[in-house]
Amino acid sequence: MIVRILNEGQWHLTDDAVRGLNSFDDAVEQAVTASDQEQLTKALHTLLDRIRTMGTRVPDDELEDSDLILPAADSTVEEVQQLLSESEEGLIPG
Amino acid sequence: MSGIFQRISMIFRAKTDKALDKLEDPRQTLDYSYQRQLELLQKVRRGVADVATSRKRVELQANQLNTQADKLTNQAQKALEVGREDLAREALTRRSGLQQQLSDLQVQHAQLQAEEEKLTRASQRLQAKVDAFRTKKETIKATYSAAEAQTRINEAFSGISEEMGDVGLAIQRAEDKTAQMQARAGAIDELLASGALDDPTGTAKDDITLELEQLASTSDVENELARMKAAVGAGPSAAPQAIEGQQGPAQGQPPTQAAPTQAAQPPSLDAQSPQEYQAPPSQSQQAPPAQPQGDLR
Numbered sequence: 001m002i003v004r005i006l007n008e009g010q011w012h013l014t015d016d017a018v019r020g021l022n023s024f025d026d027a028v029e030q031a032v033t034a035s036d037q038e039q040l041t042k043a044l045h046t047l048l049d050r051i052r053t054m055g056t057r058v059p060d061d062e063l064e065d066s067d068l069i070l071p072a073a074d075s076t077v078e079e080v081q082q083l084l085s086e087s088e089e090g091l092i093p094g
Numbered sequence: 095m096s097g098i099f100q101r102i103s104m105i106f107r108a109k110t111d112k113a114l115d116k117l118e119d120p121r122q123t124l125d126y127s128y129q130r131q132l133e134l135l136q137k138v139r140r141g142v143a144d145v146a147t148s149r150k151r152v153e154l155q156a157n158q159l160n161t162q163a164d165k166l167t168n169q170a171q172k173a174l175e176v177g178r179e180d181l182a183r184e185a186l187t188r189r190s191g192l193q194q195q196l197s198d199l200q201v202q203h204a205q206l207q208a209e210e211e212k213l214t215r216a217s218q219r220l221q222a223k224v225d226a227f228r229t230k231k232e233t234i235k236a237t238y239s240a241a242e243a244q245t246r247i248n249e250a251f252s253g254i255s256e257e258m259g260d261v262g263l264a265i266q267r268a269e270d271k272t273a274q275m276q277a278r279a280g281a282i283d284e285l286l287a288s289g290a291l292d293d294p295t296g297t298a299k300d301d302i303t304l305e306l307e308q309l310a311s312t313s314d315v316e317n318e319l320a321r322m323k324a325a326v327g328a329g330p331s332a333a334p335q336a337i338e339g340q341q342g343p344a345q346g347q348p349p350t351q352a353a354p355t356q357a358a359q360p361p362s363l364d365a366q367s368p369q370e371y372q373a374p375p376s377q378s379q380q381a382p383p384a385q386p387q388g389d390l391r
Binding site: 004006007009022025026028029032059060061062063064065066067068069070071079080083084086 | 097098099100101102103105106107110212216218219222223225226227230249250252253254256257260263264267
């Protein structure tokens with residue numbers, strides 16, 4: 001599975017590694033819903049650190065799209081919310 | 095994993111699909127797409143240059159603020175030396191205001207630097223991807239039939255458009271941060287222009303400098319006056335001393351006593367004092383020969 005960290009690039013992750021990430025997704029979602037910047041930064045940092053240590057970098061000259069896209073470690077709550085509102089627009093047909 | 099990250103991935107995919115829908119003849123549009131990528135790459139490079147320019151400007155302003163803070167410290171020192179605690183306090187108050195500006199600038203400088211590094215890395219990554227796309231595009235054009243080309247193009251295209259989306263976001267962030275910086279830099283320029291900070295050309299003098307200079311010239315005048323009086327007292331007294339005996343020392347002493355009291359007075363007087371104190375020296379200058387002036391300079 002290929003994961004992109006915004007602002008950093010792409011990483012190859014094994015399926016096992018990906019399975020362990022689910023709980024972090026929830027933590028990020030809670031932080032964004034609660035507009036808790038501190039919590040969000042903490043959750044993102046733990047998550048991204050795991051990906052960097054468990055994954056291998058996709059070389060720069062390889063063209064592949066990602067299965068997952070993650071916000072940058074220093075993203076603000078507003079930035080993630082904006083991304084999500086865009087995804088809502090993107091998902092509405094027409 | 096169908097949560098937040100999957101939703102973010104959807105935006106990028108939706109955007110890629112939209113762009114792909116526009117591709118009618120895959121092989122012909124490959125070149126056009128490549129041109130667009132090169133344009134974006136240019137834009138990214140300009141973004142890096144913009145951030146670097148803002149960073150340099152912040153550095154320049156920080157240097158100016160530092161110089162000004164040092165100058166105010168010196169002024170406070172000088173003011174204390176001449177016993178003007180009020181002036182020293184004013185100088186130090188201004189300096190603490192500057193220091194606050196300075197530490198704000200330093201924080202933003204660090205942010206800009208981080209932004210610049212990120213953009214530089216993103217630009218290198220994008221360059222590599224664009225190169226990969228060019229290679230792939232040539233292979234696709236040479237080897238595949240139109241139907242096969244479509245799938246190959248889709249793969250190459252979604253890979254690069256995601257990268258462009260990422261870098262596009264990075265540029266937008268950097269632009270936002272740079273805009274904030276520029277607003278701030280403008281505010282500091284205004285401060286400089288209004289004279290609250292030092293005029294970099296050094297032509298206009300601030301009020302503390304002016305007052306200190308007046309004090310300095312006043313005490314110069316007093317010192318000169320004291321020396322001249324001493325010289326006058328010592329010179330003529332040598333002759334009369336022999337004749338009138340006691341009058342010599344009596345004449346010689348008053349000027350040396352008067353000098354310190356007069357020199358100590360000006361600091362407590364207002365800025366007008368220099369004019370008042372200029373009168374005595376110009377009168378007494380006529381009395382002694384020009385010789386003492388040479389000693390004073």
